Amino acid sequence: MLKKIFPPIHPEGIIFGVIFAIVTTILWQLHASLGIVGSIFTAWCLYFFRNPDRVTPSDSDLVISPADGIVQSITDVIPPEELDLGKEKLTRVSVFMNVFNVHVNRIPINGTIRKIHYHKGKFFNASLDKASIHNERQCFMIEHASKAKIGFIQIAGLIARRIRCDISEEQTLRAGQRFGLIRFGSRVDVFLPKGVNPLVIEGQIAVAGETVLANLKSKEEQRHGEIR
Numbered sequence: 001m002l003k004k005i006f007p008p009i010h011p012e013g014i015i016f017g018v019i020f021a022i023v024t025t026i027l028w029q030l031h032a033s034l035g036i037v038g039s040i041f042t043a044w045c046l047y048f049f050r051n052p053d054r055v056t057p058s059d060s061d062l063v064i065s066p067a068d069g070i071v072q073s074i075t076d077v078i079p080p081e082e083l084d085l086g087k088e089k090l091t092r093v094s095v096f097m098n099v100f101n102v103h104v105n106r107i108p109i110n111g112t113i114r115k116i117h118y119h120k121g122k123f124f125n126a127s128l129d130k131a132s133i134h135n136e137r138q139c140f141m142i143e144h145a146s147k148a149k150i151g152f153i154q155i156a157g158l159i160a161r162r163i164r165c166d167i168s169e170e171q172t173l174r175a176g177q178r179f180g181l182i183r184f185g186s187r188v189d190v191f192l193p194k195g196v197n198p199l200v201i202e203g204q205i206a207v208a209g210e211t212v213l214a215n216l217k218s219k220e221e222q223r224h225g226e227i228r
Helices: 011-030 032-048
Strands: 062-064 069-077 090-097 104-106 111-119 137-143 149-155 162-165 178-183 186-191 212-215
Touching: 011 032, 069 186, 111 162, 137 162, 149 178, 178 186
Parallel strands: none
Antiparallel strands: 062 212, 069 090, 090 186, 104 178, 111 137, 137 149, 149 186, 162 178
C-alpha cells in the first residue's frame, strides 16, 4: 500500500529533489510565504519523477504504450529516415504527456534495438504536429523476433529540455522495461508495422507498460469510440 502511495523516485528526481530542498530551505529563511511556495515545488518535483512499477502483458506480439498520457493522434505518415523503416506511410500513434504524467518511458515490444538516433532540434509545444519534425528527439527502431520493425520516438516539448536514454544499440529488451525519460512535458510517437492496426482510440488515456497499442497478429480493424 505504501509503495502505491509513495512510489519509487527516478534517480534523476533525487538530484533535483535535493536541489529544490536546498533552495526551499533558503527561501524559508527569507520569508515563510516563500518557503511554502518552495515546499510546494519540491513536492511537485518528487511527484514528477515518480517511477511506479507496472504490470505488462506477457504476450510477446503486443505493442505496449511506451508513455503515460493521452492518445493525441493516430495518423498515417512517412516515418523519419533515421528510423530506417522505409518510405511508405505507416500508422503513427502519438501519446502526449503533460507535466502531471509519469515521465519514465518504457520499451513497447520484445525485441532488439537496431537503431538509435539523436536529433537536435527546437522546442515547440509537443502537442503540435510540427513537433515531430522540428523538435529535439531521440529515435529508436526495435526488431521483433518475427522480423517486424517498430519505431518509437521521444520528442521534447515546450518545457521539456532534456531527453534521457539509458539503452544502447543491439540490446535485447522486453516490453515494459524502462529505457529513459523526458522532462518536463513531452510526447512519444510509435510507428506500427505495415498492416498492423492500432487497438486504441484518439483521446484514450494510455498507461506506460500496460496499455496495449496494437497486436502484431490481430486482424481487427482500427477501433473507433465516443465520449460518454
